Amino acid sequence: MMSTDTIFALSSGGLPSGVAVIRLSGPASGQAVQALCGRQPAERRASLLSIRNRNGEKLDAGLVLFFPGPNSFTGEDCAELQIHGGRATVKAVLAELAGMAGLRAAEAGEFSRRAFLNGRMDLIEVEGLADLIAAETEMQRRLAAEQSSGGLSKLYDSWAKRLTHARAMIEAELDFADEDDVPGSIADTVWRDMRQLEQEILNHLSGVRTGEIVRDGLKVVIVGPPNAGKSSLLNYLAKRDVAIVTDVPGTTRDVLHVDLDLDGFAVRLYDTAGLRETDDVVEQEGIRRTQLSMAQAHLVLLLSSLAEPDWVAFTEGYDGPIIRVQTKADRQDAAWRDPEADVKISVRTGEGISALLDLVSGYLPDLDQGSALALPTRQRHADNLAEARSHIGTALDAGGSGLDIQAEHLRLAGQALGRVTGRVDVENLLDVIFSEFCIGK
Structure with missing residues (x-):
């Protein structure tokens, strides 16, 4: 989902500072860099260039980078200007960008939102990134790093694949029950795995309090x-x-x-x-x-x-x-x-x-310093995981209702799990999640 406008923001925090990083994302990123610097630098290579306004007046000199999509943070063409962090300098460069056609200042969390919409991150990774920026202690950093790097997403994705596989096997048994190449024992294998998955989710939910404390x-x-x-x-x-x-x-x-x-x-x-x-x-x-x-x-x-x-x-x-x-x-x-x-x-x-x-x-969680912190950290995680587990339990208990009813409950379990990572039905979550971000992230 590529955007038609190009956004920009100061991404490096408060001024003054030794270095200020201005980030751009969108189809006009390369043109904007060319207008400021006279040329577009080689892809993914830092180039020391002068930055000038439309009248040719030099505003500053700094390192300029260009990252073509889709292999960029947002999945779009992106650029970064690493300039001196004086207030007047940054203000002048931002004003020059604001005066270019097709460019506008970014809203809070918009870079990360575009990364999500373009498939570069899921919601768990986005929330982990927000937590990583806000982390003040070592355990907060470890927990956020685990999530922002996709560690927790891999766990949930593996569960989602098991649910999808179970539904596929049940559908096969419903549609091809008379065929010789669909053994009748498939259902037994499926329900054994679903019973194990229900327990794994239950064990995972026991870490909600620990994740909250961390x-x-x-x-x-x-x-x-x-x-x-x-x-x-x-x-x-x-x-x-x-x-x-x-x-x-x-x-x-x-x-x-x-x-x-x-x-x-x-x-x-x-x-x-x-x-x-x-x-x-x-x-x-x-x-x-x-x-x-x-x-x-x-x-x-x-x-x-x-x-x-x-x-x-x-x-x-x-x-x-x-x-x-x-x-x-x-x-x-x-x-x-x-x-x-x-x-x-x-x-x-x-x-x-x-x-x-x-x-x-003595009341802090007892965590092994070498272990991965695959813990649910938000109430929405816990609510959707509990819903997924509930639907799996209902499917397991609904043997007398028919395989089609059981398969439907597994589909609902998959939907609940998908809402954690943002694979399905997440539009109502986006404003809440991305409103936590600062401008330029």
Whole structure:
């Protein structure tokens, strides 16, 4: 699906910078380069050329590359201008491109969208590319690299081929049941493989939570009564003053967070309003948000600075994992130390902080550093995979309804699987997916 217009954008991020990369894609890319540089460089070879405006005035000099379609990032003719990253220089070159007939500035995600529409990437690879650009930790990078390079797509494609093969064998048995060259045992072989495929998808879906944690981070919520040291702990771990710390109870009214890199994983740490009875309307809203954050947490750090805290009272309604943290461990009072606490810390001395982080690390996914991260990372992946598995299960259970009904459920399973990679029925997904991209990607 080739586009008639040519798009351009600054693809290299904020200015000023040492080098700025301007990317073009579309049928007029070569003509645009020729108009700017006086000639079109050899295919896939970097050429140092002067860049001039239509009046012949030199704007800059830089490396220019031309990639003819279909063997390019978007599948169309593409070009790149690697120029100096001064604001005025980049602005002048972009203005010159905007003045050329048939060229326009790219929309967010339009380069990647064209790559998808031209068959250069599927949706899994597109989403992986978006995640790779946004990755901040090593595990996020590994997960995104696996998806953007097609590792996950190969798995789903192999499942789709098995479904297609099963349907073909069933259709053959329906159409040629009287022929000698169609053995009656085909159906048994097909359903044995479909039963195995159903289990493989079920096993894969068990990794949804792991994929969510790797991609979006382990969500850790700090809760407890006012003045338990929640904001002080957040500031200590963030190594900056994120939250206001005072002796006045109820200082924190909203949910604040910082992101940590722990063993290569992202850990998102949330500071919340202190839990207590209050008539303050604003503080009540903060407590409501605290309870909502707890409901969405992967882990809760329950803090208290009391000698004998009532740990149960502050987590009513929450049944997830909890680490009980007794704060202000620099106190000299030995009777203050509660044996029920999982760890005792002091942000003044640093005591217990390493032990606390070790406990948090215990809730991170246990992944082999050498293994591939073939994990579903988005809710739409999980929903469509669950639908595919459901249809396979229905087909397996519908033996008394006839092979034609069973084959139809396998077709529906294939459609659900195809919606993950974008092989079928994806138009309603595109705006959502590509809106996540920055201009120039």
